[in-house]
Amino acid sequence: RQLKLPAPHVCLGIGSGTQAVQTGRIMIEFERVCLRQDPDLVVVVGDVNSTLACALTAAKLGIPVAHVEAGLRSHDRSMPEELNRIVTDHLSEFLFTTCRDADNNLVGEGIPREKIHFVGNVMIDALKKYRGPAGRSKILNKLALAENGTIAKFAVLTLHRPSNVDDPEVLSQIVSALVELSSHLPIIFPIHPRALKQIKRFHLYERIRYVSDLSRSIREKPQQEILGIPPLGYLDFLALMSKAAVVLTDSGGVQEETTILGIPCLTLRANTERPITLTEGTNRLVSHDPEIIRKTALEVMSGGKTKKKAP
Template sequence: MSTSLAAEAAAPVICIVGARPNYMKVAPIIRAFAAHNPPIPTLLVHTGQHYDPAMKDRLFADLELPEPDINLAVGSGSHAVQTAEVMKRFEPVIDQFGASAVLVVGDVNSTLACALVASKRHIPVIHVESGLRSNDRRMPEEINRILTDQISDVLYTTERSAHDNLAREGIAAERAVFVGNVMIDSLRASLPKAVPADVLLAQAGLDARRIEHGYGVVTLHRPSNVDHPEVLGPIIDALYAVSRKLPLVIALHPRTRGNLERFGMLAKLDTPGFLVLPPQGYLEMLGLMSGARMVLTDSGGIQEETTALGVPCITIRENTERPITVEQGTNTLVGIDPQAIVAAAEQVLATGGKAGRVPEYWDGRCAERIAAHLHDWLLTHPRQA
């Protein structure tokens, strides 16, 4: 049991993690709940949606996140199978421990699954990172976001434009609370411990001198980008063109590596311009990004992290659910056209890229605001049996 749970007789707030991006969001929330006066009792549940034990242990240690009280060990499966399995395994947790609320973050399958179970048990659902929209319902994450917001009782938002999205979907304004971006809490707390890029490359047996005049970072994992050779091939060709002007460090996602092998494209990365690493821990990625001249990615979270770090980001997607990173931050949305990718990278090299600014409330204190608001909200909105 979490320390705060053991200290309190009240039913806990059950906090859900299921996949890597969730860890960075829940870690500061757990700390803020424990530090609140009085502490907010918690129960940390890991659904096991992402289930690499070594990577999980590494990330939990990096983020100083306590070991989960319960691991549902769901594992992989189709979206339907995974969502159903989380629901089946999560409901008995509520039966055993009770809950004053269920707190979910982000937009993964575990987020929607646990929110559905809680809502049907008349337990308040608290959604952190509400109201983000890509307006592309072909993305499973978009469906998860929309449905979770509809059944949530408290919707904590990272940016004010999210409130417009929620209003258009008929969600009452009083349910949404602007608190800022909790991922930036983790980033600010962890930055002093980040592993520098040259140290990381040396540990991996790569020549760190290859990046002494600057480097870029690449992450690529989104199924729409990596599952089809007619899409992945031109993207890799564009990255090769960029790598001839700036060395690119690639933390290669297992899905991407597998597809490159399957499509006969892995050899394209075996050139002097690419430095290929396995998937990295949080502190390692933070060190890579903070020292980079640019980051090329299809990740949602990295768009936010690069904006907070002031590092130019080129997003290889047709849309983004995080428009504030484009409007105020360092992010440029280029789509998947190879010429557009190369042109954007050349622009960064020529001008230094977008300077941007850190958005409102991305100040490292988001979790404190969540804890203060939720404590008061739970006192005035007791669970209805």
């Protein structure tokens, strides 16, 4: 509603599940849609399970597939998203890429050049379109981060990948590093439901302050703490991220968004499918090593060298 997007004509209603269960259910339901609608083209975006499932379903029915955000590679096949990207690209007739690195990846995998179309980044198009409306968000006031025109210094954290939140040792290392970092500035953590579930399961919940209801403003200004909040809408999150001193994330999209915004980004992963954010942007890989996270964050906050060129 915030972005004035129309309601979908069809909702598959799949819900959560294991990788195989979710992918299979999507394929069954999407096949019914294809057989009923008989589309001339199926357009899939990104690298989630629905991307793979719909591409595979369409290809088996002889329907051409177009993939938006094609060619991105982390070269880490332990990531479900990497498998989704590779299979989807090799099933697609039209591959729309965001950067020249992606073009080169596809050519290197034997995909004909005539199928590859460098079109730019639609996610960044959206960011630029909605940056103005995001500036009218009241999220900083609700979180007691803005008062009388002054914005407090804070960090933003997002965390959702299974490799980070499903392993108790890894998640504990990350939380420990962030608790220490929060002694220098508050960390605002919009918590993905999966991450919240695991934080409770691994007995890490008491290490953050979680506010479950943002319908009313927080009275006390965040201090030396990790402040957990429910997931935010796009405009509120963009407003929050735009004013952060540093963003810590395992999200691919946030790596690109922070580069465009000129905000330092520390990626809590050992690799990235968006290397241009490292070579030209504001991103650094810190994995889940507590010492590297702490050292790099403090360096960035003290004005350490961070590339700020928008690719």
